[in-house]
Amino acid sequence: DAKTTQPTSMDCAEGRAANLPCNHSTISGNEYVYWYRQIHSQGPQYIIHGLKNNETNEMASLIITEDRKSSTLILPHATLRDTAVYYCIVRGYNTDKLIFGTGTRLQVFP
């Protein structure tokens, strides 16, 4: 699975959009981009995933660049409860395990 690079930490004001970037320049054609988050020491929580098209669900939007070498997770209106570590993971088609990196620690402040 391709390696990902994320900033170590980010801040965001409550109510503003949080844009979390991820680089995955070695991604191959059949690899998906997944985002999970971990609030404190709880279990990782699935957020969203995509292949090449932009995706949106009730939690977030995922924007994948046309060359698929990077992506951005957007939390449109961040709340204090969105404070967490966010993991960008590249996962091959028809594979099972997830390989977690160190993620981005997002701090939402009032």
Place this chain on the structure above:
Amino acid sequence: EPEVTQTPSHQVTQMGQEVILRCVPISNHLYFYWYRQILGQKVEFLVSFYNNEISEKSEIFDDQFSVERPDGSNFTLKIRSTKLEDSAMYFCASSEGLSPTEAFFGQGTRLTVV
């Protein structure tokens, strides 16, 4: 909403003792996983399980570890003779299928070996 449940939430055991961590995956899911997270470190894959057998395991998952699906609902992780370095959060996860389906995680069991 269906969820993965894990018991106990916290287990304290003496070094050398056997522990069994329990998980109830989401009912229609076919793939099951164990991950662990040592305090302050990354979430690490341990093992995946499908069709009543291990489909993949990491180098962490040595002979001290075993997994079992003893009935139609439970999925267990056994550590035969615990070591201090086994102290960690252990997360169970399940998924309907392989990627691109998503995996859902339980809230974890904190194992403390003393």
